[in-house]
Amino acid sequence: MSNVGQMMKKLQDMQARMTEMHEKLAATELTGVAGGGMVQIVMTGKGETRRITIDPSLVNAAEKDVLEDLIVAAINDARAKVDAEAQEQMGKLTGGLPLPPGFKMPF
Numbered sequence: 001m002s003n004v005g006q007m008m009k010k011l012q013d014m015q016a017r018m019t020e021m022h023e024k025l026a027a028t029e030l031t032g033v034a035g036g037g038m039v040q041i042v043m044t045g046k047g048e049t050r051r052i053t054i055d056p057s058l059v060n061a062a063e064k065d066v067l068e069d070l071i072v073a074a075i076n077d078a079r080a081k082v083d084a085e086a087q088e089q090m091g092k093l094t095g096g097l098p099l100p101p102g103f104k105m106p107f
Contacts, residue, residue: 014093021089022046030085032078039070043078045085 025045032041038055052074058067 017093021093025082025086025089028085030078030081032074032076032081034070034073034077035066039067039074041071041074041078043075043082045082047079047082049075049078 028045029042029050030045032043033039035055035058038058040051040053041049042051042053043049052071054067054071058070
């Protein structure tokens with residue numbers, strides 16, 4: 001019976017560490033860039049976009065399509081960084097144990 005008690009304690013500890021990790025990720029800001037830094041997107045570790053910075057040289061009606069493409073690229077870059085940070089934090093939490101294929105963070 002003590003094994004079950006120990007397992008429950010470990011699960012509770014892991015849940016507390018996971019909650020802490022989610023809070024840390026929510027407070028983390030990562031920046032995605034495109035066009036050599038001409039477009040920057042700041043995103044939280046939970047995937048919330050906080051800021052978009054656009055180089056003034058891109059604000060030209062004739063370059064609208066380029067600007068739109070760079071914004072999408074910067075968002076995707078920021079999202080990739082958010083995913084990498086979440087995976088790194090989860091690796092720390094699980095002690096480096098590999099997660100099942102397709103496992104996603106719960107947010």
